[in-house]
Amino acid sequence: MIVSAQPRPIGHPGYSETFPASEESAEAARKFVKTALAAWHLEELTDSGVLLVTELVANAIKHTNTRNIRVVVSRPSERFVRIGVVDKARALPQMVKPGDNLLTSGRGLLLIDALAERWGTDVYRWGKQVWAELHCEPTA
Template sequence: MPHHTGHPGYSETLPGLEESAEEARQLVRTALAVWYLDDLTDTATLLVSELVANAVKHTNSRVIRVIVTRPSERFVRIGVVDKARVLPELVKPDDDLLTSGRGLLLVDALAERWGTDVHRWGKQVWAELMSEPAR
């Protein structure tokens, strides 16, 4: 169901596998190109890769859903939905970064803001990037 705010969202259901990150990046590239926000592409594709990797690594969801929307002119929101209610944790700097959480530190650094919405059936981890208003 596209919601009519002038900017329909893009979403795709993908297998819960690491390889899905490539398709997720493609979806993000497509959405940003349509919205003339190509300058956000590098950051956004990095973000979606981390969100997908996180969902795949920390949950055993057979499918994940990648969603790219524009909640407003200024923001692009990238979300990854999985079927696990386990919340992602930001590692503390003194933890062993190799085990987990590095992805979310990266998300935290790249995104304007990010968060997790928990639902009865799972959760969505999302991150928002700010776009410069067109001159």
């Protein structure tokens, strides 16, 4: 699968791509994030960005019945990169509680919370976007 990132012509710089809501899309989403970060010369964020998008995609696939997901990589400011996954479910993600059995699953949001500077959910009339932001140094 060839992954390319097309810049948006207006607004904050960013990239977005729609993928099927399937496990195979996680690899394409990782390549997509790598491509966007490389375009901005932010390769130092690649490991964290790839982990974030992997967890966001997995959560969207596991916890929704949507047929497609949209991966969005943007720069809301020069100090942050935002990685988000959009789906058509309005149910909000739930952080696991202490004492929950985390041996086999349920660690996704904990990992996102540990890696990201901040994360959240934007709810729309038709669905939501769960996003996480990584801090980056502004270019001189």
